[in-house]
Amino acid sequence: MEHFVSIHLDRSSDKPLYIQVYDGIVQLIKERKLSPGEKLPPIRKLASMLNVNSVTIVNAYRLLERDGFAISRVGSGTYVRPVGDIIEETSEIANRMSQGNEALLKVPFNFSGTSISPEYFPVKTFKDALNRVLDRDGGYAFAYSESQGYLPLRESLRKFLFREYAIEAPVDYIHVVSGAQQGIDIISKALLDFGDVVYVESPTYPGAIDAFKSRGARIVEIPFLQDGPDMEDLLAKLRSRPPKLFYTMPNFQNPTGRSYSEQKKKELLALSQKYDFLIIEDDHMNDLYYTERPVPLKTLDTADRVFYIKSFSKFFMPGLRLGFILAPEHFSKKIAEVKYFSDITSSGLTQRALDVMLQDGSFNEHAERMRGLFRERWNLMIRALNKHMPQEVSWTEPQGGLFFWVTLPSGCYSTNLYSKAIKKGILLTPGDFFYPDRRPSPGFRLSIAQIPPEKLEEGLKLLSQAIDELLDEFRMDPLRGDIYRPLF
Amino acid sequence: MEHFVSIHLDRSSDKPLYIQVYDGIVQLIKERKLSPGEKLPPIRKLASMLNVNSVTIVNAYRLLERDGFAISRVGSGTYVRPVGDIIEETSEIANRMSQGNEALLKVPFNFSGTSISPEYFPVKTFKDALNRVLDRDGGYAFAYSESQGYLPLRESLRKFLFREYAIEAPVDYIHVVSGAQQGIDIISKALLDFGDVVYVESPTYPGAIDAFKSRGARIVEIPFLQDGPDMEDLLAKLRSRPPKLFYTMPNFQNPTGRSYSEQKKKELLALSQKYDFLIIEDDHMNDLYYTERPVPLKTLDTADRVFYIKSFSKFFMPGLRLGFILAPEHFSKKIAEVKYFSDITSSGLTQRALDVMLQDGSFNEHAERMRGLFRERWNLMIRALNKHMPQEVSWTEPQGGLFFWVTLPSGCYSTNLYSKAIKKGILLTPGDFFYPDRRPSPGFRLSIAQIPPEKLEEGLKLLSQAIDELLDEFRMDPLRGDIYRPLF
Numbered sequence: 001m002e003h004f005v006s007i008h009l010d011r012s013s014d015k016p017l018y019i020q021v022y023d024g025i026v027q028l029i030k031e032r033k034l035s036p037g038e039k040l041p042p043i044r045k046l047a048s049m050l051n052v053n054s055v056t057i058v059n060a061y062r063l064l065e066r067d068g069f070a071i072s073r074v075g076s077g078t079y080v081r082p083v084g085d086i087i088e089e090t091s092e093i094a095n096r097m098s099q100g101n102e103a104l105l106k107v108p109f110n111f112s113g114t115s116i117s118p119e120y121f122p123v124k125t126f127k128d129a130l131n132r133v134l135d136r137d138g139g140y141a142f143a144y145s146e147s148q149g150y151l152p153l154r155e156s157l158r159k160f161l162f163r164e165y166a167i168e169a170p171v172d173y174i175h176v177v178s179g180a181q182q183g184i185d186i187i188s189k190a191l192l193d194f195g196d197v198v199y200v201e202s203p204t205y206p207g208a209i210d211a212f213k214s215r216g217a218r219i220v221e222i223p224f225l226q227d228g229p230d231m232e233d234l235l236a237k238l239r240s241r242p243p244k245l246f247y248t249m250p251n252f253q254n255p256t257g258r259s260y261s262e263q264k265k266k267e268l269l270a271l272s273q274k275y276d277f278l279i280i281e282d283d284h285m286n287d288l289y290y291t292e293r294p295v296p297l298k299t300l301d302t303a304d305r306v307f308y309i310k311s312f313s314k315f316f317m318p319g320l321r322l323g324f325i326l327a328p329e330h331f332s333k334k335i336a337e338v339k340y341f342s343d344i345t346s347s348g349l350t351q352r353a354l355d356v357m358l359q360d361g362s363f364n365e366h367a368e369r370m371r372g373l374f375r376e377r378w379n380l381m382i383r384a385l386n387k388h389m390p391q392e393v394s395w396t397e398p399q400g401g402l403f404f405w406v407t408l409p410s411g412c413y414s415t416n417l418y419s420k421a422i423k424k425g426i427l428l429t430p431g432d433f434f435y436p437d438r439r440p441s442p443g444f445r446l447s448i449a450q451i452p453p454e455k456l457e458e459g460l461k462l463l464s465q466a467i468d469e470l471l472d473e474f475r476m477d478p479l480r481g482d483i484y485r486p487l488f
Numbered sequence: 489m490e491h492f493v494s495i496h497l498d499r500s501s502d503k504p505l506y507i508q509v510y511d512g513i514v515q516l517i518k519e520r521k522l523s524p525g526e527k528l529p530p531i532r533k534l535a536s537m538l539n540v541n542s543v544t545i546v547n548a549y550r551l552l553e554r555d556g557f558a559i560s561r562v563g564s565g566t567y568v569r570p571v572g573d574i575i576e577e578t579s580e581i582a583n584r585m586s587q588g589n590e591a592l593l594k595v596p597f598n599f600s601g602t603s604i605s606p607e608y609f610p611v612k613t614f615k616d617a618l619n620r621v622l623d624r625d626g627g628y629a630f631a632y633s634e635s636q637g638y639l640p641l642r643e644s645l646r647k648f649l650f651r652e653y654a655i656e657a658p659v660d661y662i663h664v665v666s667g668a669q670q671g672i673d674i675i676s677k678a679l680l681d682f683g684d685v686v687y688v689e690s691p692t693y694p695g696a697i698d699a700f701k702s703r704g705a706r707i708v709e710i711p712f713l714q715d716g717p718d719m720e721d722l723l724a725k726l727r728s729r730p731p732k733l734f735y736t737m738p739n740f741q742n743p744t745g746r747s748y749s750e751q752k753k754k755e756l757l758a759l760s761q762k763y764d765f766l767i768i769e770d771d772h773m774n775d776l777y778y779t780e781r782p783v784p785l786k787t788l789d790t791a792d793r794v795f796y797i798k799s800f801s802k803f804f805m806p807g808l809r810l811g812f813i814l815a816p817e818h819f820s821k822k823i824a825e826v827k828y829f830s831d832i833t834s835s836g837l838t839q840r841a842l843d844v845m846l847q848d849g850s851f852n853e854h855a856e857r858m859r860g861l862f863r864e865r866w867n868l869m870i871r872a873l874n875k876h877m878p879q880e881v882s883w884t885e886p887q888g889g890l891f892f893w894v895t896l897p898s899g900c901y902s903t904n905l906y907s908k909a910i911k912k913g914i915l916l917t918p919g920d921f922f923y924p925d926r927r928p929s930p931g932f933r934l935s936i937a938q939i940p941p942e943k944l945e946e947g948l949k950l951l952s953q954a955i956d957e958l959l960d961e962f963r964m965d966p967l968r969g970d971i972y973r974p975l976f
Contacts, residue, residue: 115631117627118626118627118628118630118631119626119627121626121627121630121631123622123626123627123629123630126622127619127622130618130622131615131619134611134614134615134618138606138607138609138611139605139606139608139609139611139805140606141611141807142606142609142611142614142805142806142807142808143609143806143807144603144806144807145807177831178666178809178831178834178835179831179832181829181830181831181832185829185830185831189702194682194704207828207829207832210825210828210829211829211830214677214826214829216682317627317630318630318631318632318836319629319630319631319632319633319835319836320630320835320837321666321831321832321833321834321835337698338702340669340695340698341669341673341695341698341699341702342669342670342673342699342830343665343666343667343669343670343673343809343831344667344669344695344801344809345809346666346809347666347807347809347835347838348806348807349807349808349838350835350837350838
C-alpha cells in the first residue's frame with residue numbers, strides 16, 4: 001500500500017486525473033515496486049488515499065486492464081497481471097501474426113510475414129535430394145540418427161562454417177536442432193535457473209523472451225542503438241548485476257534490421273570475459289546480405305563464450321525445421337543431453353536431404369538467387385520509404401535481411417497505427433511485441449519477406465496515408481493520441 | 489553432520505565395515521537427509537565419529553563415487569552428487585544405449601534396441617506419399633504450418649482416435665509434436681514449477697524423468713505390480729502429498745511390458761478427481777497388441793484429466809519425429825503456446841506425408857503387417873524364455889509391445905549381468921536406467937524390436953549361460969555378489 005502514496009497528481013495539468021493515476025501505477029509496476037499477481041488496493045481505499053473520486057480509480061483500473069497491466073477477478077478485485085499470463089499472450093499474438101493464420105494471409109499488403117514466400121522455395125531441388133536419400137539409405141533414412149545430429153551433415157556444416165563465416169569448429173560442438181527457436185529453448189534449459197538474469201536487446205525477438213521466461217529468468221533490456229548496444233547503459237547494468245546470458249542478433253537484427261559495428265562486437269566479447277557471462281548469437285539472416293557478408297560474433301570469439309545459432313528456416317524452408325547450435329566446448333555435452341530429453345533428435349530424413357544440398361552446392365545456389373531477389377526488393381523499399389513516408393517518421397536502412405524498423409513521433413503508438421493500416425489492407429507488426437513487458441511503442445516493423453515487389457510501392461503509399469491520419473489526430477489532441485488502444 | 493551418527497555398524501557381521509558405511513550413506517541420500525551437492529564430512533572426522541579406521545572411510549567414499557552417489561573434487565572433498573549431474577548421466581547412457589551408437593549396433597544379439605529394424609520401415613509407401621505431397625502443394629509443403637499442427641492431419645488423427653480407440657476429441661485439443669519425448673517435455677513446461685511433485689511408475693521410462701527433473705520437479709515412485717500400480721502404496725502417498733502430475737504407460741509399459749487391469753485404470757481416474765491431479769498417458773505401443781487392442785486411459789477419462797500422448801516413432805518410423813498430444817480442454821491453449829516457444833511447429837512436410845498415409849489406409853496396412861510380424865517373434869520369445877531361463881529367474885509375459893522384464897534373484901544386480909552378457913555378444917538394458925536414482929536393480933529389460941527371429945533362441949541360450957555364471961558367483965559368495973559394479 002505504501003507505494004501508492006508516491007503517486008503524484010498534478011491537478012493543474014490538462015491530463016485527466018484517471019490517466020495520471022494509471023501512469024503512476026504503470027510506473028510502480030515497471031519499477032517492480034508492484035509484483036506480478038499482487039492485488040491492487042480496493043477502489044474506495046485508493047480514492048480516499050489520493051483524495052479523488054471513486055470513478056477516477058475505476059477508470060484508471062479499467063485502462064490498466066485494457067492495456068494488459070492488470071486483470072480483474074469477479075468478486076475479488078484487480079491484480080497486477082501475473083507473469084505467466086504475459087508469456088501466454090505474447091506467444092498467442094506471435095502465433096496470430098505468424099504465417100499459420102489464414103485470415104491474415106489474405107491481407108493484400110503483407111508487411112508482416114517473416115519467412116520468404118513459398119513460391120521461392122527450391123521444391124524441385126529438395127525433392128530430388130529427398131529421393132536420392134531414400135534410394136540410397138532406404139529404411140535407414142528413418143532410423144534414429146545420433147541425438148546430436150547426423151554425422152555427415154555435421155561435417156558438411158563444419159565445412160560451411162569455415163568456408164562462409166571463417167569459423168573453425170570441430171563437429172563435436174555442432175548440434176543439429178529443429179530450428180533456431182528450439183536452439184534458444186535448449187540453451188535456456190541447459191543454463192538457466194529460476195531468478196537468473198538474461199540481458200536482451202531492446203527491442204528483440206519475442207520467442208526468445210518466452211523461452212527465457214519459461215525458465216523463470218529475469219529479463220533486462222539493453223537499448224539497441226544505430227550501431228549496437230548502448231554501451232553506457234550496458235556497463236552500468238553490468239556493474240550492478242551481470243547476467244548469466246546475453247542474447248543478441250548482432251547482424252540484421254530482428255526487429256530493427258540494425259547491425260553491430262565491428263568495434264562493438266569486440267567490446268561485447270571483451271565484456272563477456274570481464275563480467276563472466278555467456279552469449280547467445282542468433283545469426284538468423286547471415287546469408288541474406290546485400291552489400292557484404294557480415295562477420296558473426298562467433299568468428300571473433302577467441303575465448304569460447306558464444307553459443308552460435310543458425311537456422312535454415314526463415315531463409316530457406318521454414319517447414320524443414322532445421323538449424324544448429326555451435327556450442328562452447330565446455331557446454332557441448334550438456335547441450336547434447338538437453339536435446340535428448342527435449343525431443344531425442346531432429347528428423348533424420350530432412351537432415352540427410354539438407355546434407356545432400358549442402359554438398360552438391362544447391363543450397364549455395366539457392367542462397368545466391370535469394371540474395372539477388374531480395375536485394376532488388378530492398379532497393380525498392382528504400383526508394384519507396386524515402387518517397388512516401390511523412391517527414392516526422394524515421395526508419396533504419398539495414399544492410400541485409402528482411403526487416404525495416406520505422407519510428408513514429410514520440411507519443412504516437414504503433415498499435416494505433418496497426419488498426420488504421422489494417423483497414424487499408426496493410427499488415428505491419430507493432431513494436432509492442434518486441435518488448436518483454438509489451439509496452440506501447442512508437443516503433444513498428446516492416447518486413448519485405450512476403451510483399452510482392454509490384455505491390456510494394458502502393459502498400460507504402462497507403463501506409464503513409466494511415467500514418468498521416470494518426471498524426472493529424474495526434475496534432476489535434478496530443479492527449480488523446482497518447483492513449484494506447486491495444487489490438488486484441 | 490548429525491545424520492551420520494545414525495549410521496549403524498555391526499562389527500559382528502561378515503559384511504566389511506566399509507560396505508556398511510557405504511550402505512548407511514546411500515540410505516541417508518535416499519531418505520533425502522543428505523541433499524544433492526552437500527559436502528560429506530572430512531575423512532578423519534567421520535572415522536573418529538564412527539570409531540573406525542580412516543581407510544574404511546576412504547574405501548566407502550571411493551565406492552560411493554564409483555557407484556555414482558558422490559563426486560570428489562580435488563583439494564576440496566567429497567560431495568553428494570548434484571541433481572544436474574544425475575540428469576546428465578541418465579541421458580548420456582540412454583543415448584549410448586540408443587540406435588545412434590554404431591559400436592552397439594554391431595553386437596550380434598541386440599535385445600536392447602527399442603524401435604523396429606529399418607528394414608521393416610515402409611520406405612516405398614512413404615516415398616510415394618512425400619512425392620504426392622510435393623507435387624500437390626509445391627513450396628507450401630514447406631511453409632510454416634499452424635503451430636498446433638497441420639489442420640488436415642489433425643482431422644485425420646481425430647478420425648483415427650475415434651475409430652481405433654473410441655476416443656472422441658475435437659481437433660482443437662489435438663497438438664502435433666515432434667515425438668512422445670517432446671510431448672512430455674512440453675507438458676512439463678506447461679504445468680510444472682520448481683518443487684512440484686510428479687508420481688511415476690517404478691520402474692519407468694528415463695526420458696520422462698529427465699524432462700520432469702529439468703523443471704525442478706520432485707519425483708515420487710509408485711511400484712508397478714503385475715496389474716498396475718501398488719494401490720496401497722499409492723493411496724498412502726496421495727494422503728500425505730498428492731502430485732501435480734502422474735506419469736503412466738498403462739498398456740505394455742516401458743520397461744516392464746505390463747498393463748493396468750481395467751479396474752485399476754478406473755481407480756486411477758477416480759483418484760485423480762478425488763486428489764485433484766492430472767495424468768500423462770504415454771501410449772507408446774497401442775498398435776502393437778497381440779491378443780486384443782488395449783483400452784487407453786483416455787477412452788475412460790470422462791472428467792478430462794488425461795493428457796494423452798501418442799508417438800509414431802517407435803512403431804512406425806523413428807526418424808519421422810512425429811506424435812501428438814490430446815490435451816484436456818482447459819490446458820489446450822497453454823500447450824499450444826508452449827509448443828510455439830519450444831520449436832514453433834513440427835515439420836510441415838512430414839505432417840503432410842503422414843496425413844496422406846493415414847487417409848489412404850497405408851498406415852493401417854503397415855500396422856497390421858507389424859502386428860503379424862512381432863506376434864510371431866513374441867511367441868518365439870515366450871517359448872525360448874520358458875525353455876532356457878534358469879529356475880531362479882522370473883519374467884513378465886506382456887500382451888503386446890516389444891518389452892520383457894526379467895528379474896534375477898534378490899541380491900543379484902543386472903549391471904553385473906550386463907558385463908557378462910556383452911562378452912557373449914548379447915546386449916540387454918540393465919534395470920538401473922529405469923529408476924530415478926539409478927539404483928542397482930535385479931531387473932532388466934529384453935526388447936524384441938531388433939533381434940532377428942532366427943537369432944532369438946540362440947541369444948537367449950547364451951544369456952542363460954551368463955545368468956548361470958552370475959548365479960554361481962553369487963552362490964559361492966553372496967556378499968561379493970552384493971557389490972554393485974557399475975557399467976561405465
